Amino acid sequence: MSKRMGAQTVSLPSRPGVLAFASIVGQKESEGPYGGKFDRIIEDEMNGQKSFEAAERAMLEDAVRLCVSKAGRQLSDVQLLLAGDLLNQIISAGFAARSLAIPFYGLYGACSTISESLSIGGMLADGGFADVLVCATCSHFCTAERQYRTPLELGTQRTPTAQWTVTGSGAVMLAGGAAAKSCAAVLTHATCGKVLDLGITDANNMGAAMAPAACDTIAAHFADTGRGFDDFDLVVTGDLGHLGRDLLIELLREKGVKVPEEKLFDCGCEIFSPRQDTHSGGSGCGCAASMICAHILPELEAGHLNRVLFLATGALLSPTTTMQGESIPGVAHAVALEHRKAGA
Amino acid sequence: METKSHNRAQQIERYAGLVARLAPKSDMAKGVVRAFLVGGLICTLGQGITDFFAYKMEFGTQAASTATSICLIFLSALLTGLGVYDRIGKFAGAGSIVPITGFANSVVAPAMEFRREGLVMGVGAKLFTLAGPVLVYGIGSSVIVGLIAFFMEVM
Structure with missing residues (x-):
């Protein structure tokens, strides 16, 4: 099957x-x-x-x-x-x-x-x-x-x-x-993202480079599974930052997806407070990884969150492509996670 | 095929517009004032040092300006090493990049950064990664200007 x-x-x-x-x-x-x-x-x-x-x-x-x-x-x-x-x-x-x-x-x-x-x-x-x-x-x-x-x-x-x-x-x-039977948090689906590029060339604007990929992967997950924002407690993105998150909301709305903004949790926006002067927020592999391990997964295990779509976003550039003036391809991969009650 | 590439160009243009609308802007007025103040302060300090060497020490103007460069470069290198210059730069922007102290900072910073890759391929090769373009085009244009001046004198 x-x-x-x-x-x-x-x-x-x-x-x-x-x-x-x-x-x-x-x-x-x-x-x-x-x-x-x-x-x-x-x-x-x-x-x-x-x-x-x-x-x-x-x-x-x-x-x-x-x-x-x-x-x-x-x-x-x-x-x-x-x-x-x-x-x-x-x-x-x-x-x-x-x-x-x-x-x-x-x-x-x-x-x-x-x-x-x-x-x-x-x-x-x-x-x-x-x-x-x-x-x-x-x-x-x-x-x-x-x-x-x-x-x-x-x-x-x-x-x-x-x-x-x-x-x-x-x-x-x-x-x-x-070994998985005892786990309180489980994986239910995985959505592989496409590499998207809407022509952003500024390597200091990763959020804008990655937002289209995040939008595409969320839309693909919803289309493939028949789910929407209503089915999730949170949709967690990796490191779009403040501008990237705003762009994602705008892009999803253009696609006709209703976005309850309080359900969109971006690790890059959350990891630092505004007074830490990081400008658009946090980024890097460790941003999403440390935040899900410190916050999202514990909340899922405890049952405070029941179902989460987690998608970290990546900008697939290198210093060489930046110097050569190439635009920045972005990608986002999603996994759906659920809380499982003991004995279920 | 043509419509496809046309669509893509349109899509890119539309997205660029959206990004421009939502992106936070640099505060130009604040940046200019800070750059003026810090840049002016560095230049005033330089003038003070020049006057000190020219009048107090009686170096003569040419030697005094050389001594001033040496002092400013030393100060900038010291502040870079102490981890202070990058903070000044964060505040002042071009105000601390344009004077000679900014040039010294752009040489000392990679020297510190690439020390771990060794003295030859680390410090040696990377020392001018930032200052290199300034040197290449600065010296290059001085040659051209020099040639023009030479021929103007001949004629």
């Missing part, structure tokens, strides 16, 4: 479960509105390492270890690690996997990586290809600035649409088969 629903969605009938999750963030993120909810704070941006890149991968590694220990398991119990990050050749994920010694598939979806890995992880668990696996990702303000923008000490002004790369990491342990 085919598990495909419509053009872009698959159903996960065995309901892979969320066994455990862990988040680690930096100092600035810990001073935001959700600061008290993260599992661990890194006070020193070097994280006790000799470079920012080493600091980032140590954070990813620690998030995975923490997630595994919160589940009461050993690293050797984990059959697969699906991870990726923003750095060239996804070095944070690859290097962390070297120390963790878990069989590893590296993924790249820019900031959409956490929902990309949850989609693929959910399908692998549902298909019986893995019983216990971990999806993880990370980003670090200092490594992202170095790679995409200018040296940290350069005295420049950020534009009003610029977003602040989150220093943070999130790891989610998924279970399939019998």
